Ligand SMILES: Cc1cc2nc3c(=O)[nH]c(=O)nc-3n(C[C@H](O)[C@H](O)[C@H](O)COP(=O)(O)OP(=O)(O)OC[C@H]3O[C@@H](n4cnc5c(N)ncnc54)[C@H](O)[C@@H]3O)c2cc1C
């Protein structure tokens with residue numbers, strides 16, 4: 001990454017360099033060598049640790065024998081967004097964490113091998129799957145992110161006529177708009193969208209359900225609906241000063257870097273990022289790469305309670321992000337022109353009591369207030385729920401988390417199934433691309449069973 005001084009003019013070239021994918025992929029030699037380290041375990045634990053059940057030993061064997069199309073098919077068969085997942089999955093907690101070689105040497109680099117095979121498929125313009133014979137049934141999918149695309153792909157392979165309605169101009173969800181380009185380039189996500197379109201799935205972008213088309217129209221026209229609309233932008237902090245110029249929504253900030261060169265005033269600035277999850281890390285590292293002089297993550301708990309993964313934390317530190325633990329913002333301070341000048345904070349201490357989410361509860365240390373001088377504040381404290389849309393659909397939910405039958409994704413209305421972040425509630429682990437993909441598949445199989453009586457609920461790779 002190119003470091004910049006406060007006086008440097010941020011050029012398009014600099015942006016291209018700083019936002020290009022930073023992790024190099026494997027070479028052919030490296031991929032074959034790594035594949036040959038695999039023990040091809042019987043009853044492989046890595047398969048069970050992958051939420052989409054990719055047959056990992058099988059795809060690795062195919063790489064070892066130079067059968068890259070076969071490898072890509074094994075991956076994408078089980079996971080319609082397998083190219084994105086190869087880059088963003090927390091592999092050390094999933095497949096690689098379960099590798100038997102952890103105890104002997106180092107785990108197989110499953111993510112990098114998965115990337116090697118799927119990158120080959122994308123670069124060589126492969127079409128990996130075909131649509132099934134038409135079965136006469138129609139399904140609408142609300143949202144073209146990982147969950148919606150997975151459901152659409154599996155439904156199309158079973159012969160359903162599928163239409164995806166996506167509010168944004170491009171499909172792919174957070175893979176296209178939300179996860180930083182230097183970890184996941186947009187082109188990878190768009191290749192996955194194209195694979196789904198090639199099965200005859202109609203993807204209507206720029207169409208917001210509930211605004212451009214009503215839920216009543218969908219209910220009348222389709223045999224089933226998959227609700228995969230994810231979550232929204234960041235909710236307000238509820239403190240003074242949030243409307244000052246220089247206060248940014250972390251998801252919007254990252255999104256602007258995915259769709260072009262952002263017009264943000266972060267060059268040479270001191271930035272405070274509030275929060276300590278995936279989004280906060282992405283916003284902090286983005287700010288550094290946009291030329292911020294100093295980026296500090298402000299979190300009211302300690303590192304032990306932060307929800308970002310270890311690899312994200314290490315990456316942020318490498319990028320130069322600083323951390324202010326046990327610090328809670330109280331007020332954003334501005335100057336006479338309405339620009340941010342400081343963040344007023346208070347020190348916190350952990351009480352020793354555990355909250356509902358299993359984490360230690362923090363409380364303010366009275367009299368410890370202090371001012372952190374900053375020019376910009378990025379808010380990354382979670383995501384809003386799509387409550388309006390859920391209520392328009394008339395399905396049961398708990399504060400915006402859609403209630404479903406976990407195995408099938410069926411909601412309180414038997415015509416409607418839900419998958420992905422929209423069913424993700426606190427205490428149910430981490431919101432992940434790979435889980436959204438599996439939930440989308442589950443919804444598709446449940447629809448096939450309900451509408452056609454099919455029993456096919458393959459979890460792992462059939463290829
Ligand atoms: C900044 C950030 C970084 C992340 N990093 C990681 C990571 O490293 N690894 C990981 O596994 N996960 C990561 N995640 C989480 C991951 O991106 C999500 O869990 C995943 O994208 C959920 O998929 P989804 O399809 O449910 O929702 P989304 O990806 O949000 O897709 C939902 C789609 O529905 C559309 N939509 C919404 N409302 C409507 C409507 N009314 N009509 C039509 N369309 C609508 C939206 O525009 C969107 O395209 C990250 C999330 C964020 C915000």
Ligand code: SF4
Pocket residue numbers: 049050051052053054056079082085086089091094095096110111114434
């Ligand atoms: S999809 Fe994710 S968890 Fe599954 S094998 Fe690939 S990298 Fe591992």
